Amino acid sequence: MRLIPNKTAALSTATSHNNKLGRSEAKIEIIITRNIYGDLIIAESHGTQNINSYAQRDRGRPKRDAFVGMLPPKLAQIMINLSGTKPDDYLWDPFCGTGTVLQEAALIGVNAYGSDLSDKMISYATENMSWVEKTFSTNTFWQAHQADATSVKLTGEQKKRISQVVCETYLGQPFSAPPSPEKLHEVVGNCNHIISDFLQNIHSQIRPDTTLCIAVPAWQNHEGKFTHLPLIKNLKKLGYQQIIDKNLLYHREDQVVAREILVLKPADIAKTA
């Protein structure tokens, strides 16, 4: 028996991982803690996040691009899970950047198409995926090609195969401090335009049973209030319904540009009044 003392109420991921909590076949790990109401909680740990593997899949990749901003592998994994993929499915990331979604798909046996406006990003995603195949011995199908998400035409085979769209769309420029109202208005308008055009373009091309899990930008001001993309209130007119109707925001406390996660299904396009 061993005791892992912890000063804070929550056990950090690093402490759990480094102490191999829940990862030993011959032992069980019991957590005893008190919650904020004073109740004593006794629980058994069943596993921990492998932070070393996440770090390798993030910072260990040959190609990174801080300006484009890269999706944390953990969030890519969450989004793939929310889209409901099963092994052997085909997903599509139409804003694939350096290929984090393609990577996390390959690691769970899901095939992936990636496209991006930038040729440079396609070469980065291709190099990163070759590294994934070598490093983790994955053998799923993947393909990355240059295309504008607002006008791309899927091939007949892609239309038949793709059952999930998982992507982090264009997020606008990065900000280290909240922008002026004029600048914010400009960036929100620009992102809203690109993402609406993208959703409209793919609506008639994707299968009716497709699930979309997309990360779009939301901007935090000094008071911690968020400006959301106007299209979120207009999804019906674009031909989509939200299947998880919750405000799923992923951000650090002080981060200006947060990622808002939308889980959607295609629906009939609502007539404008």
Ligand SMILES: C[S@@+](CC[C@H](N)C(=O)[O-])C[C@H]1O[C@@H](n2cnc3c(N)ncnc32)[C@H](O)[C@@H]1O
């Ligand atoms: C926030 S980044 C995505 C980063 C990616 N998730 C990764 O892990 O590297 C957004 C990407 O959208 C691409 N992009 C911007 N406008 C686009 C468009 N109209 N069609 C397709 N891709 C576009 C950019 O080149 C950029 O790579």
